[in-house]
Amino acid sequence: QILLVESGGGLVSTGDSLRLSCTASSRTFESYIMGWFRQAPGKEREFVAGIDKSGRTTDYADSVKGRISISRDNTKNTLYLQMNSLKPEDTASYYCAARFGYSIATKRNLYDYWGQGTQVTVSS
Numbered sequence: 814q815i816l817l818v819e820s821g822g823g824l825v826s827t828g829d830s831l832r833l834s835c836t837a838s839s840r841t842f843e844s845y846i847m848g849w850f851r852q853a854p855g856k857e858r859e860f861v862a863g864i865d866k867s868g869r870t871t872d873y874a875d876s877v878k879g880r881i882s883i884s885r886d887n888t889k890n891t892l893y894l895q896m897n898s899l900k901p902e903d904t905a906s907y908y909c910a911a912r913f914g915y916s917i918a919t920k921r922n923l924y925d926y927w928g929q930g931t932q933v934t935v936s937s
Contacts, residue, residue, distance in 0.1 A: 815839035815926045817909050822931030829899050829935070835892040835909030835928055843867075843887040846912045849894045850921055851905035851933075858908070862894060863917035872917045877903075899935045906930040 816838035825831055833849070848863040862883035863872045871883050882895040892909050910924035918924065 815842070815845065815911050817911060817926055817928035819907065819909055819928045819931040822907060822933045824934045824936065825899055826936050827900060830895070830897045831899060831933060833894040833896070833907055833909075833931060833933070835894075837890040837892070837911070839890070842885075842890040844913075845926075846914055846917055847883075847885060847892045848910045848912070848917065848919075848924060849883060849892075850908045850910060850924075851903075852908070852930075853905040856905075858921050860919040860921070861907070863919065864892070865917060870917065872919065874919075896933070899933075901935045901937045904933060904935050906932050 817835055819835045821833040849861040850858050851861050852858040860874050864883045864885055868885045880898045884893045908930045909928045911926040912924040
């Protein structure tokens with residue numbers, strides 16, 4: 814089992830940057846495929862970015878490509894989401910998630926563990 818704790822959210826202005834972190838409790842962090850999802854009020858939780866176990870392969874939602882970057886440091890059991898050029902439509906609760914398996918998944922039901930989320934609010 815793995816416990817995930819997100820941090821780094823906050824209130825920012827349009828065009829600002831923010832880096833989210835997700836710290837994992839498990840010593841086998843490197844065994845998990847990791848992802849970031851977000852959920853805005855009244856909307857479904859959606860895939861933002863995913864990364865494979867080594868950190869060499871990533872995948873992004875079309876809506877964030879070029880602005881957001883996912884990375885991981887397996888020595889620190891930590892996942893990151895660097896968000897640049899933030900827009901009001903990026904406002905949401907952001908969740909990190911972990912899954913067993915061999916490839917990045919974009920569907921939330923394929924992830925086995927979830928954090929509690931961190932709120933990102935982008936003002937216009």
